[in-house]
Amino acid sequence: MISLISSAKGSMPLHWLFPTPVMQVDLTPDDGIAAAMHQQLEVFDCDLFGDPQFSNRNNLTGDLLGIAGLDQLHRMEAFVWLNQQIAEQVSLYLIDLLGPDHGLEVHIQKAWPVVCSPDGGTIESHTHRNAQLSAVFYVCTEEEPGSGELEFQAPDTYFSHVMAIPFREATVSGGVFAPKQHRLLLFPSDLRHRVLPYEGAVPRYSVSYDLAVTTAPGQGREMLMPHPMDWVPLGGFSST
Numbered sequence: 641m642i643s644l645i646s647s648a649k650g651s652m653p654l655h656w657l658f659p660t661p662v663m664q665v666d667l668t669p670d671d672g673i674a675a676a677m678h679q680q681l682e683v684f685d686c687d688l689f690g691d692p693q694f695s696n697r698n699n700l701t702g703d704l705l706g707i708a709g710l711d712q713l714h715r716m717e718a719f720v721w722l723n724q725q726i727a728e729q730v731s732l733y734l735i736d737l738l739g740p741d742h743g744l745e746v747h748i749q750k751a752w753p754v755v756c757s758p759d760g761g762t763i764e765s766h767t768h769r770n771a772q773l774s775a776v777f778y779v780c781t782e783e784e785p786g787s788g789e790l791e792f793q794a795p796d797t798y799f800s801h802v803m804a805i806p807f808r809e810a811t812v813s814g815g816v817f818a819p820k821q822h823r824l825l826l827f828p829s830d831l832r833h834r835v836l837p838y839e840g841a842v843p844r845y846s847v848s849y850d851l852a853v854t855t856a857p858g859q860g861r862e863m864l865m866p867h868p869m870d871w872v873p874l875g876g877f878s879s880t
Contacts, residue, residue: 662792663733663826664817667725667777674822676718677779681845684710684753698761699835701848702752711750713847719751725824726775726849733773733826734853743859745867746773749850756788756835756844763835765793771829771850772865780845781819781838788838790817792831819844 669677688700702710713719730746738744749771756762768774781788792815817825819838827833829850838844853865860866 660792660828660831661733661737662817662831663729663824665729665824666820667822667824669721669822673718673721674779677722677847678845680713680716680718681753681755681779681847685755685843685845688755698757698759699763700753700755701763702754711752713753714748714751714849719847722777722847723748726777726826726851729824729826730773730775730851743856744853744864745856747852747854747868749852751847751849754846754848756838756846758838758840758843760837760839761788761835761844762837765832765834767832768829768850772853773826773851774829775824775826775849775851777824777847777849778819778821778844779847780842781821782840782842782844783818783820784840785818787836787840788819788844789836790819790825790833791815791836792817792827792833819846 684702685700702713714723726748727746734742734744734746754763754776776790816836854867855861855864857867857869860870
């Protein structure tokens with residue numbers, strides 16, 4: 641669909657091309673699974689915000705703190721259910737975009753906790769250029785309108801990195817997604833996004849995933865990422 645931007649003076653002759661596929665689905669973990677995930681993020685929150693070097697931050701993102709293991713939540717028992725849900729939703733996402741015979745495989749690169757403090761916690765605008773698909777799952781959040789929304793921005797490559805256009809201006813759907821407890825969002829990793837200020841009585845807990853999309857083993861094709869089983873580390877050939 642091509643959207644036509646409206647203004648106070650009427651419709652402007654701007655045509656927005658190339659819709660961006662963002663999946664939103666509300667999941668239903670049972671009470672035990674939800675409690676186990678919440679407990680792990682609560683431990684992360686208490687341990688890190690209690691550390692003087694992090695206590696003045698309004699957010700904590702496990703992949704940026706330089707502490708080993710904080711980007712490996714997918715290896716923890718508490719998040720096995722979430723891994724399974726993401727696998728199912730990614731499969732549906734790719735089938736919807738490319739058809740059932742797409743021949744691609746998806747790998748978890750890393751998964752990490754994110755905590756937004758209840759007094760205006762934000763995440764600055766960024767992308768995940770190391771991956772092809774990214775996901776966010778809201779473990780615990782208050783659902784206040786206009787609080788802590790995930791805002792996507794039009795790719796800055798359109799304008800040589802000189803300005804970021806919020807997708808709320810560039811898309812029919814608005815480009816801003818409200819957080820909801822147990823909601824999963826899946827989107828292209830190089831789509832620039834940020835978290836708007838979160839206000840609540842309790843911190844917001846979420847988990848982010850970075851996913852790599854490759855061919856199947858032995859099925860490499862030009863312009864597609866081959867499966868890691870087809871890679872050979874160069875270090876084994878080096879004498880230094």
